[in-house]
Every structure is written in structure tokens, then in C-alpha cells.
Amino acid sequence: MEFLALKDFLDIKVAQYNRPDFIEHDPICIPHLFNKKQDIEIAGFFAAI
Structure with a gap:
């Protein structure tokens, strides 16, 4: 794919x-x-699987 096509x-x-x-x-x-970093990481992990 050309650069301009990829950019578009x-x-x-x-x-x-x-x-x-x-x-x-x-x-x-x-x-x-969530507000706590730990909770965000755990929720993100479960959302990803």
C-alpha cells in the first residue's frame, strides 16, 4: 500500500x-x-478478553 493510500x-x-x-x-x-489505576488495569484486561 502506498504511503498516501495508507494515510487516507x-x-x-x-x-x-x-x-x-x-x-x-x-x-x-x-x-x-473506574478511578483507581489498579481497577482500570483489571477492567481493561477483562474487557480485552
Whole structure:
């Protein structure tokens, strides 16, 4: 894939996924519910599996 084609593809993906409303429907929203670093890490681990 050429550099410009890759850049265009990645720009489209950034526009698609880099929005606050996207995270509401993604399991990665779960770690954002916690404040302690340890809790965030554990929740992130379980959200990933």
C-alpha cells in the first residue's frame, strides 16, 4: 500500500472511531468507569478478553 493510500485509509478510520459516542458501544468504555489505576488495569484486561 502506498504511503498516501495508507494515510487516507487511516484518516478515514480516525474519523470513524475517534469520537466519544463510539466508546459508548465498545467494551473499552468499562475501564473508564473506574478511578483507581489498579481497577482500570483489571477492567481493561477483562474487557480485552
